[in-house]
Amino acid sequence: MRGVADAFRMPVWVVSASMIGFGSLSQDIGITFGVAVASTATVWGLPGQVAFVELFAVGAPVLAIALASSMANLRFLPMSLSMMPLFRADPGIWRWRYILVAMMSVNTWALTLRRAPELGDHQRGPYYIGLGAVSMAAGVLGTAVGYHLAGTLPFYITVSLIFLNPMYFIFLFSSIRQRNCIMALMIGAVLGPLFHLLSPDWGLPFVGFIAGTAAFFLDKKMGTGHE
Amino acid sequence: MNEMALWWLLGLVTAATYVWRGIGVAIVARITPSNDFTQWTSCVAYGMLAGLMSRIMVMPVGILAETPLVDRLVALAVGFLVFFAFRRSMLPGMIAAVGIFFTLTTLHAFGIY
Incomplete structure (x- = not known):
């Protein structure tokens, strides 16, 4: 599957690296291991996850935490509006639309939009699912690894792992x-x-x-x- | 906050994030989006993402904020030079930027620069 192949080309490494950063942040803050790892799979949007754990750390009210992390992930609205029409032509994929949209990240969105014109109507769904599943698995694994590595990595490595994420997106978008x-x-x-x-x-x-x-x-x- | 409450909070945050994804699907399922509409929404998404990335570069939060602004900007500038030198190819640009940034922060860590 091309989605899986594309995922292993780049996104997997970048997603794992960023989620190592998030996992180690969660450990520092005192989020439990299960919640930290689960949040990568369920929220699946780093800025919102970071808002969640950081506001939790300062003891913000529950409603404020939910609102801030939601706002931090507002980009998912225009992203979903522009990507989901790609799947309409394939009824077998379209019926899972409310589940598929949960797998959308900046990565899977940008790559699917880019590849869509060359993929046929019936190849887009499998491409996106392959890419999304591998990316999510890498994210979950990265969070778990980061949680256990917290405090053991020197600052210049942790901060470079965090820096990798915006650099990846800046050059992905610039191309x-x-x-x-x-x-x-x-x-x-x-x-x-x-x-x-x-x-x-x-x-x-x-x-x-x-x-x-x-x-x-x-x-x-x-x-x-x-x- | 105990463990159970933390799980409930995660559920709430998950739902609050999913709302945006779900509204997007609900809208495109009800209208037949024109090509212009789809183009415009992806422009809005790119505008937001670019705003987010440039804000992270200039005014980061968390541990990136502990690095000097000039380090981040020099790394980004070198990245773009390499990016254009390789005819707008993302991998060389990204590797150059992260490489420069890693070198600078490592030099700081050992007190060399």
Whole structure:
């Protein structure tokens, strides 16, 4: 399966490395092993998981924890809107849509969108499932390993493992060829820190909406010549 | 907080995250999304992700915040130089950026730089 092969090419290593970071953070904070590992499989979104354990650590109220981790994972809405239509043509896959969407991560989303045009209607589902299953397994394993390694790794290794995650995504996104996506990335990158200063909770959804909408219409106005 | 309460909290956080995924599916199951709609939503997603990544670079939280800003930016800049030198190929760019960052933090750790 090509999804499995693609997963082993890159995502597996990056997902494990980031989740090693998360596992070791959870151990430091005092989250139990089972909850830390389970959160990777059930929440399956690192910024939300980090918000969960860090707010738990400072004793934030339950509702505040749920709200903050939910907001940190709001990107799943536009991601699901843009990816799920790819599976509509295959009824055998489409009927599992509410389960399939739980396997979506930035990784599986970006790679599935990229590969979709070359995959047929009936190959997309298996591709996505293969990629998602391997990535999730790697994430769960990484969390467990990180939990046990906590405190044993020197700072410069742990911090480099954490740094790998944004670098992977920055260069994965930068290698995109579609003009409207590239413009959205550039506008978003400029607005991101500015809006974070205005509102750490609500800044990011606004950045996405403004950057994405501006890029979409600019691209339309610039006319043909994309891809 | 005891173990049982922590599991309930995880359930709540899981549901609160799944809501976004689920709403997305519910919407595309009810409308027939046009190509423009799908393009626009992926632009919004990319805009959000780029905003998140650049915020992590400039104002990180957690242990990344303990590294100097200049280290992160130098690593990123070198990564982009290598990325473009290899005709926009992601792997060389990523390896260069992480390699530079690892070297700089290791040098700091041993008090060399």
